[in-house]
Every structure is written in structure tokens, then in C-alpha cells.
Amino acid sequence: PGKDTAAIVIEPVLGEGGFYAAPTSFLKEIRKICDEHGILMIVDEVQSGFGRTGKMFAIEHSGVEPDMMTMAKSMADGMPISAIVGTDKHMDASGPNSLGGTYTGSPTACAAALAVFDVFKEEDILAKGQRLGEKLKQRFSQWQEQFAHVDNVRNLGPMAAFELVESKDSREPKPELAAAVTKKAKEKGLILLSCGMYGNTLRFLMPVTIEDEVLEEGLNIVEEALKEVGA
Template sequence: MSSNAELNELKRKYVAAGAASPATAFADRAENAEIWDADGNRFIDFAGGIGVLNVGHRHPKVVAAVKAQLDKLMHTCQTVMPYEGYVKVAEKLSQIVPVRGHAKVMLANSGAEALENAVKIARAATGRSNVICFDGGYHGRTFFTMAMNGKVAPYQSDFGPMPGTVFRAPFPVPYHGVSEDEAIRGLKMTLKTDANPKDTAAIVLEPVLGEGGFYPASTSFLTKIREICDEHGILMIIDEVQSGFGRTGKMFAIEHSGVEPDIMTMAKSMADGMPISAIVGTDKVMDASGPNSLGGTYTGSPTACAAALAVMDVFEEENILEKSQALGDKLAKRFNDWAGKFDCIDNVRNMGSMAAFELVSNKADHTPNAELAAALCKKAREEGLILLSCGMYGNTIRFLMPVTIQDDVLNEGLDIIESCLESLT
């Protein structure tokens, strides 16, 4: 087996700089919330593959389902010859996703691909082209989703002009001075000055910003978006790629509000690491485009469908939603303790186990401290903990460890953070 040093040399020689990880440890094996690198060093995983592993690395039921599928069928392309897994996943999602009316499903490979197809479907259903997104939103790295992202660097910086007909509105983050009323005024102004409602197909938003900083949208804000969409015949698309599949204590974050969108997208923890995503929407909307207009060679592959079905079984059998809420409660308690101990920690928040806090240099005026966030993540990695930052200002520490993490491993990881903070501040 190659060492970390040998693999880093191969990375330097052969992996494109824009795609190469800055990390120098290479994952070799993993179990639940722990990873061992190519040199045998152990890491606690508080990143979960960026929110992909809500039921943990290599959940035994998921591994068994994928192995069983490999013994039967690996690929046909479901548009050439369909198979049971695709329609079974579609059936299950149509039963649990809270869109308006009877739901239909399209499967894809990634979150970005799901958002691309959601926009295609919305345009077909409305005959309109404009799309409105929000500051701080993140929807992917394909060309149209890059245009939808509410943050330039690093997603758009080097790639030239973005596609047109994508417009922006403020996302309410009162902590950073954007109230809900101001955000709604901004959206209404966008509809007046840039995106004519009669030409606008969809308003797209995350119910909890992911890359943008783990800020939840309030029920009242989501309700107002729904009302604006209904007023103008615009479709409401909810992006649950990061917030879905149990991260917030419900299967989908939008369920906390009771608001029903027209289309929802999901991916990440849908299949515990196997590449799959879904677009779920009201049947009339989903059926709007013509024959053979949606699909792809690998969309909804047999192995990924097997994994997704196993994940949904695990949610029921192991009370994952309850575990997510309990994990969130544990994180919130520890964060609040830290906020009282460290002057640099502010704005502790969580929705279920989708939890975060801000690192600041001045609590009085909420001055972001991105340098400290970067230093904390770096030092934590040196101490054997994988930790992620995010946010428009780069100062949010976010937590995406598996919901199934063992208490002793969780506490060990949190102790590492506390020790790092003590040495850095």
C-alpha cells in the first residue's frame, strides 16, 4: 500500500491544481465517524464527506445492500432498460417528500445535477426563463449552478461570464444585519427591477444555508416566499442537498416550517456515499417536459439506488431523526459552554445536528475572524480531527459528523476543539 508521502507526490504530478485537495493525509479506511489514513493515523470525522455520511462511514446495512446489488446488476442505463431500484426509490421519495400534491421523481448523480434539472423542469412547466436565488446560497459547480451561487470565490472566479437570467435577492441573516423584512423587500425589488415576474420560472433557496454559513430561514420567511410564488405563478424550489436526510432532526429541513414547495432537490446523505441525487416535484410540474428530455447515462444507478433504499430503512430502524435531534442538543450545550468561556465564540446555533458557531474578533459588532477559523481547522487536523469552516465571511465552524457517532468519539472530538481554542486564543 502506498504511503501518504508517495500519494502526495502522485497528486502533485497528476492531479489538476484546481481539483487537488490541500490535505496531505490520504483516507485508507473508515468506520462510522473515524477514518484511518495511508500511514495508519486515526482521525475523528466531523465533516462527514461534507454532509454525506449522516448514517456513518460504511453502515453495515448499506454495504450489504450494495454488495448484493453488485452480484445482480451494475448498469444498463435506466432509460435503455429500467430496473426495480429506480422505481422503488422514486416510490419511497414520493411518499416522504413534502411537495404539493402527488409527487413524481427524477434521479440524477449529484446535487449540482439535481439543481440543473430542477431549473430545466421549472422552465418547461412555466414557459419562463428567469431564476431568482439568494445571497450566500450554494447550488453546485456546473455552469448554471455556478451562476446560481451567491458567492463568487472560489466557485466563479476563473471561469468567465456566467449564464444569464439568474438574479439575486438578500437572504435574511439578522446577525449580519439583514432582517427578514429587508430580505423580502429586496426580493420584491428584484422582481420589480431585474426579474419580471411573468418571465420568472422559479425562486430557489436552501431552508438552511449550507456553504453560506448554516443560517436557517424562519418559518415566516419561507411562508412569504411561498405566497410570492403563488401570487406570480412562480415555482418554489427548495434545495435540501446539505440539509436533507435527517441533518436537522427531520428528514428535510423544510418540514420544520410546514411550507410545501413545488420542487425539492436532494443528494449527499441520500445514499451514504454512493453518488445519487433526486428531483422531486408535483406531478404536473415533473411531467411538463417532453419524452427523453430528462436523464443521463448513470442517473439513478442500480448500486446507488440499492444504497438509498438501505439508508431509508436505516432511518426507520435506528431512529436516526431522534438521534439527530439528540446530537444537536449535545452540540448546542457544549457550544454554549464555549461561548461563555471563549470571547471569540458567538452566535451559537443549531437545527437538529446541523450546528455551527461564529468565530469573531469582537462580539459587540460581530466582527468575523476568518483567520482564527482557518487556524482552528488546521490545528484540529494536526490533532486528529477533521473540521470544516464555511460562511460568506469564512468564520463559521460547521459540524457535519455522522448522526450515528458514538458518544465517546463525539466527546473526544469536542475536547480536541476546546484544547485547540485554548492554545489559539
Template sequence: EEALRGLKMAMKADSPAKDTAAIVIEPVLGEGGFYAAPASFLKEIRKICDENGILMIADEVQSGFGRTGKMFAVEHSGVEPDIMTMAKSMADGMPISAIVGTDTVMDSSGPNSLGGTYTGSPTACAAALAVFDVFKEEDILGKSQRLGDKLRKRFDQWQEQFPHVDNVRNLGPMAAIELVTDKTSKEPRADFAAAVTKKAKENGLILLSCGMYGNTIRFLMPVTIEDNILEEGLAIVEQALKEIG
């Protein structure tokens, strides 16, 4: 509600609807800390866009292609954007990106008006097509959902076990934990997050911290990860959490 109030105030004071071409949103914040936008928030954005002739653009570059248990994160809300951007997992790491939109939007663009750095790579295009086949043949979305369940169960244990772990969250296997002084003050501790990532690296695991306060550690392993590799990585993180405690 607070975010919506801020958006509506901004549209009144800084960017009136008549001057606003589009609202771009990540259904799950990437660098912002893996916060998933509530379905109610995305539905309200859709409503604002419809009422004011504004395009809704979902940035699915990081959250797309099975990263959240569905092909695209925005599907969890039931909202259909006008445009989606995608890349990364689209071709299993090969350099390719795409813009997908409704026929009304995409057909409105003139000839030769859409292009991109990677559009001419037949190898990357073949990789993307292969990824679609693998999604069907190997039940990638099912694997993603099961991986998310495993992570959440483990993170809940960490939050109960460690005084500095709080606000664990996930949308499928797109998951994160926060490091805080304690669960009462909830003061963000970027230094704790840095200590965990440093200790994990020393033990062979690369982690990335993120978020507005730098105290969030995000997890985005391949959804096809083997159980023993997953357990090895989680054990390294758990040991690091014990040491900073």
C-alpha cells in the same frame, strides 16, 4: 424582513414575476454558513410564488435526509415546495441524486426530458433503498434530534466560556459557531477560524470553515456517530479554541 425587501425589489427592478420561472433556496445555507431560513421567510417565499405563478425549489442536497432532525429541513417551516433536490446522505455517500416534485410539475415534463449522471447505477439505488430502511429501523431522526441537542448545549458553553466564540446556531445537528474579535464589536475573524481548523487538523480532526466572511466553523458529523467519538472530536475543538484565546 430585509431579505424579503431585497427580493421584492429585485423582482421589480431586475427579474419581474412574468420573467421568473422559479425561486431556488437552501432552507439551511451550506457554504453560506449554516444559517437556517426563518419559517416566516420561507412562508413568504411560498406566498410570493403562489401569487405570481413561480415555482419554489428547495435545495436539500446538504440539509436533507435527517441532517436537521427532520427528513428535510424545509419541514421545520411547514412549507411545501414545488420541487426539492436531494443527494449526499440519500444513499450514505453512494453517488446518487434526485429531483422530487408535485405531480403537476413532474407530469408536465415531456418523455425522456429528465435524466442525470447517476440515474443508471443499480448499486446506488439499492443503497438509497437501504437508507430508507435504516431510517425506520434505527430511529435516525430521533438520533439526529438528540445529537442536535448535545451540540447546542456544548456550543452554548463555548459561547459563554470563550470571548471569541459568538452566534452559535443549529437546526438539529447542522450546527455552526462564529469566531469574532469580541462579542461587542462582533468583527468576523477568518484568521481565528483558520487557526482553529489548523490546530484541530494537527490533533486529528478535519474541520471546514465557511460563510461570507470565512469566520464560521460548521459541524456536520454523521448522525449515527458514537458518543465517545463525538466527545473526542468536541474535545479537540475545545482545546483549539482555548489555544487561540
């Protein structure tokens, strides 16, 4: 990095990349590099933000303060809205009337975002997210022990995933098995998404407010699918 680098942009937890959480030491080193060279540290919290990891924003787990953050999605419970937040130094730098966006001004979406903040307080959503993350961690760990091809279970709060591999020794990605699990789960009424560089990671993004019985129903379907495809 140097004078020609304007910014470093990073997801604290990779979304499409496979739900890998960036280590705190890595994020701190990025912050250090940015400070030393006058580079902006921009954190993308579109997928990981608003309670998805057990804290309001995933970057909070590290204690690192970015210069700017992007957010959307859960910000208004799915209503079309997005936002960029930054320090006054950087947000004021471009001058009056120079910042705008397509999905930033809808009164309905703004009202929905305000309602989301109210629900976070009234229903203690962050605590719910932390409990949900623990449930997923326990169940995924059981599957890793139970199934020969389930490996590398991971989560940061309820932002959770696991991989389908050839074997736990080789850890060779097995995307065709992940595809088979998603297909089998769909037949049973559950939509799953695969992700990651090799397409062998199954990620879970159920609502943080999911009822216990609905969660169990979904996890049971995943378990049945893993059994039926020979995982």
C-alpha cells in the same frame, strides 16, 4: 418578481453560506410570492436533507411545501446518486423521456438509497439526530460563555455552527482565528470546515450515527484548539 421569473431556489439552511436557517416567516413569504406570481419554489436539500436537521428534510420545520426539491449526498450514505422530486404537475410538464441525469440510475447506488430508508426506520435516525443536535447546542453554548471570540452559536438539529469574532460587542468576523482553529484541530487529528461569507464560521457535519465517545473526542479536540489559539 413577475412573469419573467421562472423559479426561486433556496436552501432552507445555508450550506457553504454559513449554516443559517431560513426563518419560517421568510419561507412562508416566499411561498406566498410564488403562488401569487406563478413562480416555482425550488428547495435545495442536498446538504440539509435526509435527517441532517432532525427531520428528513429541513423544509419540514417550516411546514412550507415547495414545488420541487433537489437531494443527494446522504440520500445513499455517500454513494453517487441524486434526485429531483416535485409535484406531478411540474414533473410531468416536460413530457416522457425528457428528464435524466448522470447519477440517477446506478443499481448499486439505488440499492444503497433503499437501504438508507430501512436504517432510518430501524434505528430511528431522526430521533438520534435530534438528540445529537441538543448535545451540540449545549456544548456550543458553553463555549460561547467560555471563550471571548466564540459567538452566534446556532443549529437546526445536528446541522450546527458557531462564529469566531473580534468581540461579542462588535461581532466583527475573525476568519484568521477560524483558520487557526481548523489548523490546530487538524494537528490533533480532527478535520474541520470553515464556511460563511467571511470564512469565520466553523460548521459541524459529523455522521448522525456517530458514537457518543467519538463525538466527545471530537468536541474535546475543538475545545483544546480554541484554548490553544487564544479564542
